[in-house]
Amino acid sequence: MISPGIGLILLAGGQSRRMGQDKALLSFAGEPMVKRLLRRLDFDGNSIVLISANQPEPYQKWGIPVVADDLPGAGPLAGIQAGLRRSPCTFNLVVACDLPFASAAVARRLSQVAEDGDYDAVVPVCDGRAHPLFSIYHRRLQGELDAFLQEGKRRVGDFLDRVQTRYVTESFPSQAFFNMNRPEDYRRAEAWEEE
Numbered sequence: 001m002i003s004p005g006i007g008l009i010l011l012a013g014g015q016s017r018r019m020g021q022d023k024a025l026l027s028f029a030g031e032p033m034v035k036r037l038l039r040r041l042d043f044d045g046n047s048i049v050l051i052s053a054n055q056p057e058p059y060q061k062w063g064i065p066v067v068a069d070d071l072p073g074a075g076p077l078a079g080i081q082a083g084l085r086r087s088p089c090t091f092n093l094v095v096a097c098d099l100p101f102a103s104a105a106v107a108r109r110l111s112q113v114a115e116d117g118d119y120d121a122v123v124p125v126c127d128g129r130a131h132p133l134f135s136i137y138h139r140r141l142q143g144e145l146d147a148f149l150q151e152g153k154r155r156v157g158d159f160l161d162r163v164q165t166r167y168v169t170e171s172f173p174s175q176a177f178f179n180m181n182r183p184e185d186y187r188r189a190e191a192w193e194e195e
C-alpha cells in the first residue's frame with residue numbers, strides 16, 4: 001500500500017480527441033480504465049479525487065469523488081490545480097487516466113522520495129523523458145499554480161521548471177509510463193496485457 005499521507009488525483013478531464021472516445025471510461029481488458037487504475041495503484045483508504053470536465057455519473061456510481069476543473073478546457077495543469085485545491089493531503093500523486101500499466105511500485109518509490117525530502121514536486125524520468133502526469137505534487141504549489149495559469153501558461157513542464165522539482169532517474173519499468181492517445185496505442189497495450 002501507498003503511504004496513507006499521499007492523496008491520489010486522477011486526471012480524467014481531457015477531450016480524448018485522438019482516441020475518439022473517453023479514455024477514462026475506455027474498457028481495457030474488460031475493465032474501465034479508471035477502475036483499473038484504482039485497483040492497480042492500491043490507494044485503499046487514502047484520499048482520492050477524480051478531476052473531470054465530462055460526465056460525473058459513472059464515477060459517482062462507483063463511489064469515486066469527482067470535481068470539475070476550475071478552468072475548463074485549460075488542460076492537465078488545470079486538472080492538477082483543481083485536484084490540489086480539493087485534496088486534504090500534503091503530497092498528491094497525479095495520475096493521467098490513460099496509463100494502463102501505471103505501477104503501485106513506482107508510486108510507492110516516488111512517495112518515499114517526496115516524504116523524505118522537501119520538494120515541491122517529484123517527477124520520474126524514464127528513458128530520458130520526464131513523466132509529469134505520473135508525479136507527486138505538494139499542496140503548497142496551489143498559489144504558484146494559480147498565478148502560472150492566470151498568466152495564460154499551460155505547459156506542465158514549464159511549471160515544473162519554476163518550482164523545486166526533484167527528477168528521479170532510476171531504472172523504472174518503461175511500460176508504467178506508456179500512455180494511450182490513439183486507437184493503435186490501445187491495441188498495442190492490450191496485446192502486451194495478453195502476453
Ligand SMILES: Nc1nc2c(ncn2[C@@H]2O[C@H](COP(=O)(O)OP(=O)(O)OP(=O)(O)O)[C@@H](O)[C@H]2O)c(=O)[nH]1
Pocket residue numbers: 011012013014015016017018019023051052053069072073074075076078079080095096097098133181
Ligand atoms: N482535468 C483535466 N484533465 C485533463 C485535461 N486535459 C487533459 N487532461 C487529462 O490529462 C491526461 C493527458 O491528456 P491528453 O491525452 O494530453 O489530452 P486529451 O484531451 O485527453 O486527449 P486529446 O484530445 O487526444 O489531446 C489525461 O488523463 C486527460 O484526461 C483538462 O483540461 N482537465
